[in-house]
Structure formats: C-alpha cells, structure tokens
Amino acid sequence: MKFGPVPIGQAEGAVLAHSLSVGAHRLKKGHVLTASDVMMLGQGGVTEVIVARLEHNDVGENEAAETLAQAFAGAHIRAANAATGRVNLHAARAGLFRADRRLVDHFNAIDPAITFACLADCTPVEPDEMVATIKIIPLAVTGASLSSAKAAISDRALAQIAPFKPMRAGLIATVLPTLKPTVMDKTRDLLKSRLAPSGSRLVEESRVAHSAEAVASEIVRMAAEYELVIIFGASAVTDFDDVIPAAIRLAGGRVERVGMPVDPGNLLVLGRAGKAQVIGAPGCAR
Numbered sequence: 488m489k490f491g492p493v494p495i496g497q498a499e500g501a502v503l504a505h506s507l508s509v510g511a512h513r514l515k516k517g518h519v520l521t522a523s524d525v526m527m528l529g530q531g532g533v534t535e536v537i538v539a540r541l542e543h544n545d546v547g548e549n550e551a552a553e554t555l556a557q558a559f560a561g562a563h564i565r566a567a568n569a570a571t572g573r574v575n576l577h578a579a580r581a582g583l584f585r586a587d588r589r590l591v592d593h594f595n596a597i598d599p600a601i602t603f604a605c606l607a608d609c610t611p612v613e614p615d616e617m618v619a620t621i622k623i624i625p626l627a628v629t630g631a632s633l634s635s636a637k638a639a640i641s642d643r644a645l646a647q648i649a650p651f652k653p654m655r656a657g658l659i660a661t662v663l664p665t666l667k668p669t670v671m672d673k674t675r676d677l678l679k680s681r682l683a684p685s686g687s688r689l690v691e692e693s694r695v696a697h698s699a700e701a702v703a704s705e706i707v708r709m710a711a712e713y714e715l716v717i718i719f720g721a722s723a724v725t726d727f728d729d730v731i732p733a734a735i736r737l738a739g740g741r742v743e744r745v746g747m748p749v750d751p752g753n754l755l756v757l758g759r760a761g762k763a764q765v766i767g768a769p770g771c772a773r
Contacts, residue, residue, distance in 0.1 A: 488544050488696060489539065489692060491537065491538075491627070493533050493535065493537075494534065494535055495529050495533050495550070497527070497693075497773060498525055498536050499520055499521065499581070499680065500519065500539035500545060501519070501539065501540050502517060502520075502541065502627070503515070503516060503519075503537075503538055503696060504536075504626065506702065509528055509533060510531060512531075513766045517547075517548060520536070530768035536653050545630070546627060546628055547568065547626065548571070550569075551628050552569040552572055552573060552623075555603075555633070556638060562648065563582065563648035563703070564576050564578065564581045564646070564648060565577045565615075571672070572622055572626070573620060575617050576646075577618060579648065580651075581612065581685065582612065582649050583649045583651070584605070584608070584610045584646070584647075584648055585607050585646065586607070586645065586646045587644045588608065588749070590639065590645040591646070594640070597632060597635045597636050597639065598635070599624065599659050600623060600624045601623060602621070602624060602626050603619060605646055612711040613684065615752065618648070619646055629682065651684070652685070652687060653685060653687050653688075654685070654687040654764075655688060655713045656682060656689050656713055656714070656720075657690055657692075657709035657712065657715070658687075658691070658715045658717050659691040659717070659719070660675070660692060661694075661702060661719070661730065662694050663693050663721035670773065673773070674772075675689070677772075677773070680718065683694050690713060691709075693709070696732060697720065697722060697735040699734040700734075700737065701734075703733075703735075706760050707738045710760040710761040714765060716764070716765045717765075717766045718756075718766065719729050719772070727745045729745075731756050732758070735758040738760050739761075740758050740765060741759050742758040743758050744757040744758075754770065755770050
C-alpha cells in the first residue's frame with residue numbers, strides 16, 4: 488500500500504485517508520474516490536488529498552476485518568458489521584468467554600496492522616454482550632498477513648464462548664441455633680438468582696442438622712435426582728475432615744478440593760457424588 492498526498496487530478500480510485508468536507512458535501516475516511524468526487528473536490532478548491540493506493544494482494548480495512556470476524560464462526564461468537572476497519576464481536580449465547588493469552592499474543596504479533604482485543608479469560612457473558620474487537624489499523628493489509636491471522640483464529644482456543652449448561656439443583660442447608668432462618672431464606676433466594684443466568688434452577692431446599700451423617704443422607708438422595716448439589720453449612724469449613732467434605736465421602740462421593748486460593752471464597756469445597764457435582768459454598772456466598 489502506498490500512502491501519502493497526491494494532486495487532486497491523480498486521486499481517482501484511491502482511498503481517502505481522512506474525512507473531507509467541501510460545502511455541503513462530506514466524504515468519509517475510507518471512501519474510494521470516483522471521477523465525480525475528484526471533479527467536485529477540484530471545483531471546491533481542493534488541490535491535494537491524502538490517500539492510500541492499494542497494491543497487488545492488499546486487502547481493504549473493512550474487507551479484512553470482516554474476513555477475520557467470519558473466521559470465528561462456530562465459536563458462538565457473532566460479528567457486527569465492519570466500519571472504519573473495525574468489527575465488534577458479541578456473544579451469541581450466554582456462557583463463559585474463553586481466550587488463551589498465549590494465542591492472543593501470537594495473533595497480535597503477526598502484523599502490527601492487525602489487532603485483537605478481548606475480555607479476560609473466563610468472563611461470564613450474556614447473549615449479545617460485546618466480548619472482543621478486531622481493528623485493522625491502516626487502510627489496508629497485505630493478503631499474506633490476513634491469511635496468517637485467519638489461520639490463527641482457526642484454533643478455537645484463541646477465543647470462544649463456552650455455553651452454560653443448564654442444571655437442576657438441590658440445596659442442602661445445615662442448621663445451628665446461631666443461624667437465623669431469615670438468613671437461610673435470603674441465602675436460598677440469592678442462590679436462585681445466581682443460577683438463573685445459566686438457565687439453571689433450584690428445585691428444592693432441604694434443611695438438616697449440621698452433621699456429616701445428616702448431610703450425607705441428603706447428598707445421596709439429591710445426587711440421584713439433580714445434576715448439581717449445593718451445600719451451605721451453618722459453620723465454616725476448617726478442615727478436610729469437617730462436616731461437608733466428610734459428608735461427601737460418607738455419601739460415596741469424591742472430594743476434589745477443600746479450600747481455594749481466592750479471596751473471598753477461600754473456604755469453597757468441590758466434589759462429586761454419583762453423576763452430580765457437589766459444591767460446598769463458602770460463607771461469603773450468602
């Protein structure tokens with residue numbers, strides 16, 4: 488691509504680099520100048536314009552941006568229309584936006600003229616939410632760079648939406664004299680609202696004594712009916728053998744994690760029982 492000022496008489500067929508107004512007429516950046524445009528500009532006193540002339544194998548900014556956006560087909564990502572070399576990408580479904588930083592960095596190293604910016608990996612998104620943008624910096628890019636960038640997108644790990652999987656959930660809440668029923672009611676209602684964006688729903692709540700045996704009995708029953716079992720303990724988990732992890736094992740399940748390197752949420756418990764996922768919720772989730 489050749490870029491720079493040219494006499495107005497030589498500008499036909501070139502791409503206008505900057506928007507230009509002459510009287511009531513306005514030509515936007517990226518407009519391909521026609522013979523009538525050149526005549527109008529000349530009559531308006533314009534003697535020189537800054538333009539880009541595409542060379543063999545160059546691809547214009549909007550065509551290039553649309554080509555890259557279309558390469559995301561199948562990743563649950565929908566592209567808006569290209570304008571000024573930019574295409575915004577939106578979630579086609581609710582889910583987690585997934586992006587591999589290493590692959591994104593590789594994409595952005597292909598050619599400084601081609602850029603991709605996106606949300607952080609594992610960001611929850613709703614349908615139609617903007618998740619990324621492709622921007623072609625100059626007025627055109629080489630066909631070779633465009634082909635390399637398109638090939639990089641073909642690796643689905645670069646960016647995609649992992650759709651939420653709706654689940655039927657059961658809630659087990661343990662009871663102690665120090666825990667008010669109104670707090671437990673609020674916890675249940677809040678859990679319902681948190682499950683809703685994924686299409687999941689809370690089917691039932693069972694309140695039992697704060698003991699491994701009582702909780703295990705409900706885990707066995709609910710794991711046979713629901714895909715997800717969530718446990719809110721009346722007292723925080725302090726050990727791998729505390730009530731909630733002990734109950735999962737007693738129910739014939741497997742404890743995968745007690746405690747997470749996050750704050751808030753350190754006291755999260757993860758496990759499985761039968762085909763159900765089991766979550767021991769931390770107190771901050773109330």
